[in-house]
Amino acid sequence: MAVAVAMPSLGMSMREGRVLAWLVPVGARVAKDQPLLSIESEKAEFEMPAPAAGVLRHVYVEPDATVPCGTLLAVITASGDAMFDADAFRRANDRPLAVRPAPVAAAPGAAALPARERVAITPAARARARTLGIDAAAVAGTGPGGRITRDDIEAWAARRQALVEVAPGVSLEAPAQGAGEPVVLLPGFGVDVSVFTSQVPSLAERFRVIGVNPRGVGLSDAPAAACYDVATAAADAAALLGRPAHIVGASLGAAVALELALAHPESVRSLVLITPFVTAGARLLAVLDAWCRVARAADSEALASVLLPWMFSECFLADAASRERARRGLAASAARVAPTVLDRYAAGVHAWSGSRAADLGRIAVPTLVVTAAQDLLVPAAATVGAAIPGAVTRTLPTAGHAVTIEAAAAMVTMVLGHLGGV
Amino acid sequence: MPLSTETLMDLYRQMRTIRVFEDQLAELVMAGRLNGFLHLYAGEEAVAVGVCAHLSAPDVITSTHRGHGHCIAKGVDVHRMMAELFGRRTGICKGKGGSMHIADLDLGMLGANGIVGAGIPLATGAALTMQVKQTGGVAVAFFGDGATNQGQFHESLNLAAIWKLPVVFVIENNGYGEATPTEFVTPVRDLASRAAAYAMAGDTADGMDFFDVHEKAGAAIARARRGEGPTLIECKTYRYYGHYVGDALTYRSAAEAAEWMEQRDPLRLFEARVLEAGVVEEGNLRRIDREVRVLIEAAVAAAEAAPFPDPADLLADVYVKE
Amino acid sequence: MARELSMVAAINEALHIALAADPDVIVLGEDVAGGGGRADQGIEDAWGGIMGATRGLLTRFGAQRVRDTPISEMGFLGAAVGAAATGLRPVAELMFIDFIGVALDPLLNQAAKLRYMFGGKASVPLTVRTLTGAGLRSAAQHSQSLYGITAGIPGLKTVIPSNPADAKGLLLAAIRDDDPVIFCEPKSLMFLSGEVPEEDYEVPLGSAKVVSAGSDVTLVGFGRTVHTALTAAAALAADGISAEVIDLRSLQPLDTDAILASLSKTGRLVVIDEATPRCGIASDVAALCVDRGFEFLDAPVKRVTAPHAPVPFSPTLEDAYMPSPEQVVAAVREMG
Secondary structure: OEEEEEOOOOOOOOOEEEEEEEOOOOOOEEOOOOEEEEEEOOOOEEEEEOOOOEEEEEEOOOOOOEEEOOOEEEEEEOOOOOOOOHHHHHHHHOOOOOOOOOOOOOOOOOOOOOOOOOOOEOHHHHHHHHHHOOOHHHOOOOOHHHOEOHHHHHHHHHHHHOOEEEEOOEEEEOOEEOOOOEEEEEOOOOOOHHHHOOOHHHHHHHOEEEEOEOOOEOOOOOOOOOOOOHHHHHHHHHHHOOOOEEEEEEOHHHHHHHHHHHHOHHHEEEEEEEOOOOOOOHHHHHHHHHHHHHHHHOOHHHHHHHHHHHHOOHHHHHOHHHHHHHHHHHHHHHOOEOHHHHHHHHHHHHHHOOOOHHHHHHOOOOEEEEEEOOOOOOOOHHHHHHHOOOOEEEEEOOOOOOHHHHOHHHHHHHHHHHHHHO | OOOOHHHHHHHHHHHHHHHHHHHHHHHHHHOOOOOOOOOOOOOOHHHHHHHHOOOOOOOEEEOOOOOHHHHHHOOOOHHHHHHHHOOOOOOOOOOOOOHHHOOEHHHOEOOOOOOOOOHHHHHHHHHHHHHHHOOOOOEEEEEEOHHHHOHHHHHHHHHHHHHOOOEEEEEEEOOEEOOEEHHHHOOOOOHHHHHHHHOOEEEEEEOOOHHHHHHHHHHHHHHHHOOOOOEEEEEEOOOOOOOOOOOOOOOOOHHHHHHHHHHOOHHHHHHHHHHHOOOOOHHHHHHHHHHHHHHHHHHHHHHHHOOOOOHHHHHOOOOOOO | OEEEEEHHHHHHHHHHHHHHHOOOEEEEEOOOOOOOOOHHHOOOOOOOOOOOOOOOHHHHHOOOOEEEOOOOHHHHHHHHHHHHHOOOEEEEEEEEHHHHHHOHHHHHHHHOOHHHHOOOOOOOOOEEEEEEOOOOOOOOOOOOOOHHHHHOOOOOEEEOOOOHHHHHHHHHHHHHOOOOEEEEEEHHHOOOEEEEEOOOOOOOOOOOEEEEOOOOEEEEEOOHHHHHHHHHHHHHHHOOOOEEEEEOOEEEOOOHHHHHHHHHHHOOEEEEEOOOOOOOHHHHHHHHHHHHOHHHOOOOOEEEEOOOOOOOOOHHHHHHHOOOHHHHHHHHHHHO
């Protein structure tokens, strides 16, 4: 018996990972689920459990190496004595994904869905796009100088295949994994579901985890509109669900979760509201306004730098490695949302703010509210918990607004705890 | 007179055919009924006919841009020649060659040639074939005084001499290379003297006198057939028209041309000789004149009525097999 | 049954076979025998050509059919054309293709055009054997690759083998072809050895060969550059890039179907040509890809050629002059 240990693909956009350390020496016995190695992805650090009990027979990738998801990292065999051909096993089981760097903005302010005038694209790619009925301008190119290649078109088409239609002519990117009761993840303003990367693996072990990138985020369609309002976002999410689901929303995602519970109660089994608001404070609105302006004027790297101090706590920011990792992750996530889309969501927040303050008492599902004591953007999140009948409020004493990143493990524990008790 | 009456009349017919053919072309060009560069042989008939009288179909000749006379003397069909000049599908080259590339390999006419001197190595090569295959044939290269200054002339004579090929090199010295007098660009007066540079037999003939050409060419051709190697013969002659039809002829005096045409016309000289010898009746010669005119007129009419080539012919015969 | 022969020996074998099979085949050129006229001293066949390609032919087939010529390229090539048009099947040698300058008229205006101008009545079954390419320190006037000139002349055919077996088969096919064929002999490959079948066989004109199959990029070469491409392919394979190597073998007719079929598979193409960059085979193939293979292209077509300069003498300069596997690999990386 030989079990492959491969670089996992976690969350919605992980393409490669870096091996940080092997937690067990070669030749040692391991139990199933025992932490085997620590891995860093662009979003987070995590420990990968052993997929089987046995002996860690051979390690193929050393610490500090960055490899594509699917790369064979190690092998666990039943015993350490029997003959084992490590090379043959690698040849048969090494399946690294073709690594394509995450689409990067081609110019300052340009995001993943521009209407570019001049698109550098190969003839083969253009022909393929034509055959598939794809607007090539929407595809980010990985060839020299950002040139769109045939592979880029094929990859984009494959990803689009996974989109789900929620309204006539509107499809959303809703990556899912795991099996069991559905748990829906709704991200906040201007980011995609990758903010939940650290929580997904654990949740997916027991639930069917569905991330929803709303309109204009990632590969989701961005139909023309002056305002992307919260009610529509909730209706979109409801359209996705076949049966009542556990809704986990962060920040603006929590607002959508509240709308879901109020306007589409049949879709909601329970709620997890992470740093929620019903009325946007002045500082939050000011940050959203700055977000929109900076996204238009500068690149996503600059945008992420500007947002970091608003999203994280002092002690998180003090750690250079964490800060840098968070900045990169935030930049990559923010790059998937065009400036025009941000404007529409900002308008939506303005329109929704305060409209549901009096309705929280009607919510009748088990609710967990998670607040962060160092949250600069939504300091009054606890009032939401107080207004919902039977809601449990938990506060993270040291975290800032972006708790799913800053307090990743604690989030997992809290959410699993809540779900387990539902 | 060693030639029979019948032969003499046939030779006269050939020369008269060349003359009328060329004169007719001049008229057609001036009338705008014919295209392209036409280089006319009128005045030089005695050379082509005098040499080709010793040749038959297995013997091969090459010519120059001024090749209609050689074609006719080698027996090429006049109707098919005319059709070729009119660019018709019925032309001897299917309309693909035109005046400067007129040819008929079935009759041993390896083509007029648009490159000065290019026919000389081709004829040399034909003689090589005859030597290797021992056919007993002879090759004759016709070319002008200007070609004797071309590299291809010198290399070919050297090669023919060293290999003793059965080839006769015939210079038609008409005094001009295009618009430049021969003496201006050639340091020797008697071009036949160039034979000595290749240890080759050389001879000179009066190109306006059929019988002189005939005798000298006969000797050279016989030498070649006996396997004794090549000869260089210079025929001093004159072209009545310009280098090409439409040439203003501003580079030579009208008086000079008139003198050649009146005093040395080859057809008149031939007629005088045969009538004086009493071997041909004048009436027959006039009859031949009329028949030739009828032939040429019919050839023109047939050519103008004939179809042009198919557009698909454009790509035909680039290769034997694509 | 196969045994190893050098390319020059394979060419020699083809000539022996051709002359034995057809009495109309003759050989002429400078020093094709050597020691001309000195049979009494026993020194005819002294050279058998500058590289020995025509050795033994005079002794075996006689002086009528194997002729040393004066240094008169225009004269003896013109004679070869005339002979071909009148019943012989000459194999003439233009010792170095660089000498085409003094002999272009017989090829350009006569051999190429007689059939066409004469309405199909003539044919010129002439073969011209000629040395091409750099690599032997022969300097600017003896190292050129001028097949781009002949390949572009309608009426001529041009072929170039990359190995001894193809050299023998292509030469036999060229001699038996009824059109004038320029048979290029890459001088840097003349002493390359390879398996050569013993029998009489032909490699068809106009047929390229996929020497090594691949899926990521097409490398098109001919003559010496087939070997350049194969070396580059090995280096690319170590980096996980699978290259398909095509040996054109025939420049005119050109196997356009083979080139386009490979391009449709890989989407990427590099042409490697020993000649200088302007107006040559490399540009011709690139234009074909852009014109008829546009929808297949997933990257720009790259050309790796000699630079726009005469061939230098000094060994270090000449080595830098010739296309290298490193340049091919760099081109593949650059194209994306």
